[in-house]
Every structure is written in structure tokens, then in C-alpha cells.
Amino acid sequence: MTRPTDRGTNGPDGPLASPASVPTARQGARPPRLPGLLAALCDRLPADRITVLEEVLEKVTGPEDLLLRRFIGAQSAAGLAHQLTEISRTWRSEAPGMTGAGLALALATVRSVPRAGPAQVVVTGPMGTSIPARMTSGVVEEVIRSADTSLLIASFAAHGARHVVTEIGRAVDRGVHVDLLLEESTQASAAFATLPDDVHVWHRVGTSGVLHAKLIVADRHTALLGSANLTDRALSDNIEVGVVLRDPHLVEPLVDHFRWLLSPENNVMRLA
Structure with a gap:
């Protein structure tokens, strides 16, 4: 009887490859970028x-x-x-x-392919050419346009920003429910006086502190958080920084928190 060797054996269709000649996946190969x-x-x-x-x-x-x-x-x-x-x-x-x-x-x-997007840097003011960031003014309008059912907007101050007011008005026209959380001491609500009456404007109850948050949340999927108020200077001239979140797992708890603040039984915010 012939003993098999490491050089392979013969099969019905010819020589069979030895184990050493079978191609294997490369170990440590870099995945494509x-x-x-x-x-x-x-x-x-x-x-x-x-x-x-x-x-x-x-x-x-x-x-x-x-x-x-x-x-x-x-x-x-x-x-x-x-x-x-x-x-x-x-x-x-x-x-x-x-x-x-x-x-x-x-x-x-x-x-x-639907997927949660990573956090993205947003800035106002001078910017280096190699920094992967976007301008605040454009992102503000983009987030507002992305809303299908609800917009939750908070700002300590508001002045001018006519393009933002226009986009909010367009959102209302397409049936989006809008809540504006504004600091009463800065008269921020005056900037939105031209918006329809069904836009809900909220002020903080009491005088123990101010509403200093700045955010825009579209539905429960996208949120812009940052230092910029809704003013012309904050959207174009100041040095401001922010971040866009497009992960519902991060945005939904944020929405839930602000909805809790707006609940009448919690006596934190009141309708203007």
C-alpha cells in the first residue's frame, strides 16, 4: 500500500493540492479605507x-x-x-x-444606508482650512428644515436672524409643532413676533436663574447644541462653537428632558 506524502495525492481529475498550497486569508491585512x-x-x-x-x-x-x-x-x-x-x-x-x-x-x-451619524463640529468666526467643521448659520437652517413633526428651540438671546425666523415660519407652514424656550429678561421673544400665534413661546418661572441653554432639536433625531444665541453676530461674527448630534439614542433623552421642563405640573416653564 502506498503511503500518502506531504507532496499531495492523485484524485480522479488529477493531482490534488497539498494543504500547504491552499490559499489562505492574509493575516494582518489593512482593511480598505x-x-x-x-x-x-x-x-x-x-x-x-x-x-x-x-x-x-x-x-x-x-x-x-x-x-x-x-x-x-x-x-x-x-x-x-x-x-x-x-x-x-x-x-x-x-x-x-x-x-x-x-x-x-x-x-x-x-x-x-440609514445610520446614526457621528457628532460634528460647528463654528462661527475665523476657521483654519484643515478643520473639518461647518458654519453655524448654515447648520441652524439645515436642522430646522429637517424637522417633520416638531421643533424645540432654546436661546438666551435673539435678535435679527431673519433667515432663521423665515425657516421656522416655513416649518410651521408644513405642519411642524414649534416650541421656543426664551429668556424673558433679554426680550428674546421680540425677534419672533412675526411668527404665527400657534408657535408656543416659553419663559422660565421665577427669578432664581435664567434660561441660558442654546439648542435646536428637530423631531427626535437631530440636535444642534452650542454657545451661539440666535443673533446675527452669533451666527456670523462671534467666535462660537457647537456640535450636531444625529444619533437618536443621544437626541431622544435630550428631548425628554426639555419636555419634562415644559410639563405644567413641574412648574419650571410657563407659556408667554
């Missing part, structure tokens, strides 16, 4: 901005295409050109044979 970079871009930009990028990608042949370079160079948002450049470099190194249309499809796929 491109999917994560695309997901980070979708988390940062609103859907309409991503759609514009997809339209550009449909027209380019690859990561070296001059049209793509020009598009990246035209981006003025802080850190966005750097972010797109990194995507282009990773595209070139990890998937050089992929066309722009292929990357556009991948981006559209990532965009369509």
Missing part, C-alpha cells in the same frame, strides 16, 4: 451636496481627472477640499480601475 472615507463625507454633507458630487463623479474617468481636481479646488468649506483630496488619493491607491461612475454609485449606496 475608501468605504469609511465615503461614509465620513456623507455624514458631513447634506444630501443635496452629496448629489452634486455624484453628478461630477459621473463625468470623470478616474482620480486624476482634471474636472475632479477643479471641483476639489473650488470647495471653500473648511477642510472639505482636504477631505475630497484624501478620497481621491485613496481611490487611486485602492481602486485605480474604478471609473468615476462606479465611485458615484458607491457614494450613492453609502448615502442611502
Whole structure:
């Protein structure tokens, strides 16, 4: 009887591969970075901005295409050109044979997958070119537009900010329930005098402290928290910082807390 050896054996269709020749998964191989970079871009930009990028990608042949370079160079948002450049470099190194249309499809796929977004930095004032942050004024309006059923807005002071008032009015027109929590001592409610009567304005009960919170919450899915009041200077000139939360697990407890504050039996807030 012939004993099997380490060199393999013969089968009905020819020599059988020895165990040593069977391909195995590489140990310690780095996972591709491109999917994560695309997901980070979708988390940062609103859907309409991503759609514009997809339209550009449909027209380019690859990561070296001059049209793509020009598009990246035209981006003025802080850190966005750097972010797109990194995507282009990773595209070139990890998937050089992929066309722009292929990357556009991948981006559209990532965009369509529902997921909790990471926290995002929001600022007002001077900004370095490599900081991945967005301007407060644009994010305020974006969060208000994202509301389908309810808006919860708190501000210590309010003045001007006509674009914000306009967006709140549009939200009311589409059936969104709006609660404004405002500090009475700053006469903040005057900034919203043109809004419909069904907008609920709340002031704090008593004089033991002030309402100093600044936040905008859309439904129970998105919240903007930060230092900026709803004033023209806070939205354009001051040095302000904030964060956008798009994780319902974080936003819902925040909403529940403020709804508790508004409950009449707790005697914390009263309708103006």
C-alpha cells in the first residue's frame, strides 16, 4: 500500500493540492479605507451636496481627472477640499480601475444606508482650512428644515436672524409643532413676533436663574447644541462653537428632558 506524502495525492481529475498550497486569508491585512472615507463625507454633507458630487463623479474617468481636481479646488468649506483630496488619493491607491461612475454609485449606496451619524463640529468666526467643521448659520437652517413633526428651540438671546425666523415660519407652514424656550429678561421673544400665534413661546418661572441653554432639536433625531444665541453676530461674527448630534439614542433623552421642563405640573416653564 502506498503511503500518502506531504507532496499531495492523485484524485480522479488529477493531482490534488497539498494543504500547504491552499490559499489562505492574509493575516494582518489593512482593511480598505475608501468605504469609511465615503461614509465620513456623507455624514458631513447634506444630501443635496452629496448629489452634486455624484453628478461630477459621473463625468470623470478616474482620480486624476482634471474636472475632479477643479471641483476639489473650488470647495471653500473648511477642510472639505482636504477631505475630497484624501478620497481621491485613496481611490487611486485602492481602486485605480474604478471609473468615476462606479465611485458615484458607491457614494450613492453609502448615502442611502440609514445610520446614526457621528457628532460634528460647528463654528462661527475665523476657521483654519484643515478643520473639518461647518458654519453655524448654515447648520441652524439645515436642522430646522429637517424637522417633520416638531421643533424645540432654546436661546438666551435673539435678535435679527431673519433667515432663521423665515425657516421656522416655513416649518410651521408644513405642519411642524414649534416650541421656543426664551429668556424673558433679554426680550428674546421680540425677534419672533412675526411668527404665527400657534408657535408656543416659553419663559422660565421665577427669578432664581435664567434660561441660558442654546439648542435646536428637530423631531427626535437631530440636535444642534452650542454657545451661539440666535443673533446675527452669533451666527456670523462671534467666535462660537457647537456640535450636531444625529444619533437618536443621544437626541431622544435630550428631548425628554426639555419636555419634562415644559410639563405644567413641574412648574419650571410657563407659556408667554
